[in-house]
């Protein structure tokens with residue numbers, strides 16, 4: 001018993017000291033956008049509603065697939081205007097725990113972030129999106145209920161607030177790592193434990209830290225030469241490593257197909273520490289222990305149109 005407790009203490013102590021934390025069961029909400037059930041439901045409807053896009057063919061879920069990885073696993077994606085995104089789609093799972101959004105970290109909150117995709121949905125004009133939603137009577141009443149006394153009820157800030165409230169529920173706690181961090185020493189196998197030690201000792205944790213294995217601070221990538229990214233150095237927000245086995249291909253350009261490949265590039269480009277094959281395997285085993293449990297969801301019913309939109 002004594003040995004067990006000492007062991008538990010040591011384990012908890014070492015990664016907690018390194019700054020790694022289990023994922024909280026709930027994401028905090030900002031003072032000006034408290035999470036309520038009705039708001040989350042409205043946000044979920046908007047997230048799944050393709051009528052939000054000027055073309056009528058794109059919902060947020062088209063690229064951020066909630067039934068799987070929270071993204072689309074493509075290198076780049078066709079946007080409503082027909083052009084391709086420059087960057088690979090980040091997952092929305094656990095984006096609630098980020099403090100910087102987009103690969104270049106240019107948005108500071110989920111509310112700010114949502115204006116970007118809404119603009120793309122509206123083919124460059126968010127007013128178009130607001131107009132579309134305002135034309136649907138069921139949304140008029142839902143917005144009025146969720147934002148009482150604030151007119152107009154259907155507005156860009158209310159759309160972004162509802163979407164952000166829904167996204168704050170898209171979290172995946174109870175991964176093997178989380179169970180381990182809360183004291184279940186059996187939750188990680190021997191190889192994953194070696195991977196956790198390497199994650200700390202090699203220095204991955206200096207950038208991928210906290211509960212979300214990420215950082216709001218922009219970091220230069222690559223820092224050291226010797227990878228396919230030589231000569232392309234730029235600053236990036238440090239992405240989450242949670243559910244990383246689900247979110248290939250990797251990096252801002254989606255150019256790396258496997259997790260082994262991504263880990264090898266990181267070790268060389270960010271730490272100047274080429275890995276031996278068994279070290280890469282251990283790190284990958286550890287990263288796979290960051291796969292959590294998505295909340296179960298029901299597809300929302302969407303409010304009906306009173307008359308067809310017609311041409312745009």
Ligand code: HEC
Nearest residue numbers: 059060063077078079085087088089090101102103117118
């Ligand atoms: C056509 C595909 C596509 C659609 C549709 C789309 N997104 Fe995205 N989303 C992206 C891409 C690509 C990025 C990364 C852009 C970048 O950083 O350059 C992104 C980034 C994000 C992020 C930031 C995640 C992070 O960790 O930085 C969030 C949150 C997000 N989108 C939410 C939404 C919401 C809400 C909608 C619907 C209003 C939406 N997206 C619609 C492709 C899409």
Ligand code: HEC
Nearest residue numbers: 203204207219221236237238239250251252262266267270
């Ligand atoms: C100096 C900071 C830094 C260090 C150290 C670091 N990373 Fe990263 N990591 C980043 C940044 C920045 C990115 C995003 C780069 C990009 O996409 O262009 C990233 C991306 C990744 C990705 C791809 C994520 C995705 O969604 O595509 C993986 C996997 C990863 N890191 C794992 C690791 C591992 C494992 C280590 C240790 C061997 C490590 N990182 C060390 C900063 C760092």
